[in-house]
Amino acid sequence: MQRSHLKRLTMFVAPVIAGAVLYSCRTTAPTLTTGDAPSKVYVAPGQYDEFYAFMSGGYNGQVSVYGLPSGRMLKLIPVFSQHAENGWGYNEESKPMFQTSHGFIPWDDTHHAELSQTNGIPDGRWLFINGNNTPRVARIDLTRFETEEILELPNAAGGHAAPFTTPNTKYIVSATRFSVPIPNADVPIADYKKSFKGTISFIRADVPGQMDVAFQILMPGFNYDLGHSGKGPSDGWFFFTSYNSEQAYTKLEANASKNDKDFVAAVHYAKAEECVAAGKAKPFPSKYAHNFVDEKSRIAKSEMKTSVLMLDPKDCPGLVYYLPTPKSPHGVDIDPTGEYIVAGGKLASVIPVHSFSKMIKAIADKAFETEIEGIPVLKYDAVIAGEVQKPGLGPLHTEFDGKGYAYTSMFISSEIVKWKLGTWEVVDRVPTYYSIGHLMIPGGDSKQPFGKYVVAMNKITKDRYLPTGAELTQSAQLYDISGDKMKLLLDFPTIGEPHYAQALPASIIKDKQVKFFSLKDNANPYVARSEAETGIKRSGKRVDVRMIAIRSHFAPDNIEGVQQGDTVYFHVTNIEQDWDILHGFAVMGAENAELIMQPGETRTLRWIPKNANIYPFYCTDFCSALHQEMQGYVRVSPANKIVALSATISKKSQSQLDRMKAAQGGTR
């Protein structure tokens, strides 16, 4: 009887357990063990990171600087977006940097950070960054970590394939992600195939303050996505991916994904130089802005240019060839030897690798499949060196370690895949968190990669950090690539949305940093180098106040005689000549940002007071023990009430000065 009960019980219980077991055996996200990772990313207090990493800020329009391997953020460099934090784009000196043929544009979308090179190796002179939305390229000086020059690109839309450099930074390039009518005009969108064209701009970039479009190449109306320069044997060539060879103009996600193969465009720019020299490029009326910071005055100037040289490949045979490449290629990356051209087809099931030497032979043999608008399309089999089989899903970008291996980011399967150049075999793969876009090895696109680490820059963050509402920080991972297998070392949050990044050993630029600007060389017309040079001046409705800031006062700090209807310019010079002693300046009610003055620098705040009132101003950068005393007042009177202009030092500041003098050298 007992047994029979048991049997019955078994019959009831067994299926329930089976069901529960089945129900519970779902996979969960893997957790990680890191082994000796903590010691590899730990930078002891007071010690420095080994690498500077420069990451584009994506839709924040800026560049951010991180130390590797710690992943600590060191600086945000404002570029295309106004930055109220230090007055970039708000103060009078930097406003001209935002000028374009469309007017003042307060924002852009930065994608690709590119270090200048000498002989194909990052040299730490400059960092270039592109603005994708209103096509522009910017030069950042790496002794000051400041944006020094911005060039707008005419006849372009979506400056995505930018600002990749040639091996000696003679040129940087920018190619169009959108094709548009050139010259741009009011045409039916349905006339896409007839009217829309792409352009590739070669920008002369080796002389600061003189960036300009050397020439533009008029291309078929595809989307040009990314680019990389040849090097070594392929020096003189530039390679661009192009998708949407379907020439779709609506619902591109499906309509531009139909062709089995799109292209890598191989541009022989050495040939272009010959054709330009031979007068084959035509002057093409084009309006575009060139903005640059004058080194002496540190005031930006903006000039509007009116023409570029446009080169049609039909007029310059041998200038461009198309290499068929599977399925909407995104990244195109050239290995350190300059022989292999690796393209990542977003939807491709293999990573195709073209051979430069085979390409040259195919051109000589005229191994052409067809021709598009005068551009020969080479035969796939004649140029392909190999295919990496089953790399994963969604290959995008490839970097190199200089030891014969390539590392490709896989967006859909969310991993980095390491494979061997020449044998094309996959040797390792690691997951990324989550959906990696670009990846970066220090010097990983150069002739001599510095190697050591690869950084994954991901598009999805989800559960990696403490959650912060619906909008999360972006996520990066650092992997050690010094051994055979990649090892995850660190997760670190990044700001904006980094697309590409570049890194170089800190030693290349660390000791070249500007610590302050020489007051004696300050050529700002409103500079005040000492209290004696300060003052106030009225010209009609304009009032200019020359002011100095030094620990811990402004001079003047009592200003009277300003009237309603005036426009006031505060020209504030930080007369400190000491490292890391910055001052700020902010006025109550100003419809503007603050000023931050680096040591030795003059910055100007424009202010239109509305009411007859007393307006206080103060220093915003905690500069000294008496920072809270660093303040002043402006008296604004009605327009019809005449008050004598005066700019004085208050008794309080005077007594403070006296105290400092009495203390012989003063206190900070």
Place this chain on the structure above:
Amino acid sequence: MKTLARAPRILLASAALLLGVMYAAPLWSIHLIAPQYPEGLGLLIRLNTITGVKEHDLESINGLNHYIGMRPILPSAIPELRYMPWIVAVLIVAGLLASVVGRRRLLVAWVVAVAATSVAGMYDFWRWGYDYGHNLDANQAIIVVPGMSYQPPLIGSKQLLNFHATSMPHLGAIAGGLAFLLGVVAIYLAYRGNARHRSAAGVLATAAIACAAPVHAIAFGVESCAECRMLVSDSRFGAQLVTKTGKTITFDSIACLHAYMVRTGATGETWVVDARHPGTLIAEKSAQILADSATHPPMGNLYAVAR
């Protein structure tokens, strides 16, 4: 005609009432996990509708499915979801009536009807899955992998591109299965006086339990090969060894499975993926092993197809 004793009547009535769980709990669940969806997405198949596990999962899944050209899953377009509540209602009422009437044959008829309805329901569910997973709009598809279809298995797991799909019965189906088993026990009790009938009932009960045996599945893109340590990512290949102690060891290829067995001396049941039905494991002894490097299996050139 035999009338039923009290115990089988109670069991039958309980079984009929147990079917009521189907109105409250989902019948089946499909869970999807991808690298970029660590929290997962899921579908719950209910008697009268299909919902997401989380509020917007169904919309998210439909959004993702557009990449492969799968048409959106719309509960309103599946007429079975309108009939099913009525069919189950009829089964409940019939079961209760049969319990009151107390005829042995009615009990058998009811259990057979429950079994037939379940089989038909699962077949229909599979057919819809097949239809969604295979009839893809090539014109709308963005990612086209030749030969790839996107049907999750009825029970078990399969790698569908970057998604690992796991389909399992949920409480509603488990309650249905339990109702069926209660019916089987009722039949057993009703017929146990008769040796001939008893063995038949025994067979039925054993078969019912066997239906719930666990299945083998490789978590593609998650598990790594026990031999070469690489991620098992291609659902056309892969193999498993179930050792004598019941441990399951996963490999990315048949070559690795054999290399492992030779290296470690391990023995047991060997399972291989049928390359024609990605993700489906079949016993190696019922498979035909082929060699062809052009198919690009990882590690070596061996792959399997069902004989």
